[in-house]
Amino acid sequence: MSAVANGGTGDAQVGGLAGHWIGRQHTVPLSVALHLVPGVLIGAAYMLVAAPVADALGYPPLLGIVVAMSLALVPAELGLLLYLGWKKNGRPSLEGVVLYRGSPTRRGVLVALVAALLVWTFAVGASLAPLDFWLLERLFFWVPERYFVGVGGTGEFLAGHASSVAVTTLLVSLVLSGLILPVVEELYFRGYLLPRLSHLGRWAPVLNMVLFALYHLWSPWQVLSRICYFLPTVWATWRKEDLRISLWVHCLANTASHLLMLAAVLGSSSVPGVS
Known part of the structure; x- marks a missing residue:
C-alpha cells in the first residue's frame, strides 16, 4: 500500500501546495x-453557455452537457x-498521483465483478427512475426544460427532436461520455481523490x-439514485484498490x-417524442 494510503507524507522533494495535495491524506x-x-x-x-447554444441550434440538452464537460471537466480534472504529476515527476505523468493502478485483482475475478456491478447499476438505475421523475416534478419543477438531461436514465431529453438530430447528439455523446469523460472522471475521483481519504476507513x-x-450539479434530481446504483462500484474499487473496476463499469455503463x-x-x- 502507498505512503499516501497509509497517511504518509509522500515524496519529500515535492514541496508547497502540490506536495500537500499529492503526498498527504486530504x-x-x-x-x-x-x-x-x-x-x-x-x-x-x-x-451559461452550452445549454443555451444547444437549444438555440435545435439540439437537446445532452449535447450541451457533453460539450460543457469537455470544456470544463478535462482541463479542471485531467x-x-x-500538473501534480509534473511537479512530482518533472514531466507530465500520472505516476504517484493516480493510485490504485497496481492491478491486484485476478482477471477472472475482475471480469465477474465488473459484470455483477454492471447488472446492479442497470437494475437499480432502472428501478429508481420513477424516483428521479418524482424529485424533478416535486423539487426541481422550476428548472427550465432546456436543462433537463438524463431524466430518470431514459431518452426523455430527446423528446421533440428529429431522428437525425438525436442520432448526431448520441454519436457525439457516445465518444465523449461513453469513453473519454468517464476515464478522466475515474482517474480523478477514484484514482486521485479516493486513496487520499483512506484515513476515514470504510x-x-x-x-x-x-x-x-x-458534483453533478446539472442533474440534482439524480443524486439519490446515482449514489444507490454506483456506490457498490466505488466500494469495490476502494476495497480491491483496483482502479480498473470503476473504469470498466463507468465506461461500459455509459456506452451501453x-x-x-x-x-x-x-x-x-x-424514444419518446423523437420523430
Whole structure:
C-alpha cells in the first residue's frame, strides 16, 4: 500500500501546495472542495453557455452537457492531475498521483465483478427512475426544460427532436461520455481523490460517492439514485484498490446506455417524442 494510503507524507522533494495535495491524506474540507469545484465549473459552462447554444441550434440538452464537460471537466480534472504529476515527476505523468493502478485483482475475478456491478447499476438505475421523475416534478419543477438531461436514465431529453438530430447528439455523446469523460472522471475521483481519504476507513468510499453524486450539479434530481446504483462500484474499487473496476463499469455503463438509445432511435423511433 502507498505512503499516501497509509497517511504518509509522500515524496519529500515535492514541496508547497502540490506536495500537500499529492503526498498527504486530504482533510475533509479539502476533499469536499476538490470534489465539487469541477462540478461548479461544468455547471456554469453548461447553464451559461452550452445549454443555451444547444437549444438555440435545435439540439437537446445532452449535447450541451457533453460539450460543457469537455470544456470544463478535462482541463479542471485531467489538467490538475498532469500538473501534480509534473511537479512530482518533472514531466507530465500520472505516476504517484493516480493510485490504485497496481492491478491486484485476478482477471477472472475482475471480469465477474465488473459484470455483477454492471447488472446492479442497470437494475437499480432502472428501478429508481420513477424516483428521479418524482424529485424533478416535486423539487426541481422550476428548472427550465432546456436543462433537463438524463431524466430518470431514459431518452426523455430527446423528446421533440428529429431522428437525425438525436442520432448526431448520441454519436457525439457516445465518444465523449461513453469513453473519454468517464476515464478522466475515474482517474480523478477514484484514482486521485479516493486513496487520499483512506484515513476515514470504510467511510472513504461513501464520502467519495456522495460528493461525486453532488458534483453533478446539472442533474440534482439524480443524486439519490446515482449514489444507490454506483456506490457498490466505488466500494469495490476502494476495497480491491483496483482502479480498473470503476473504469470498466463507468465506461461500459455509459456506452451501453448510449447504444441502447441509439438503437431505439435508428430502429423504430421508440424514444419518446423523437420523430
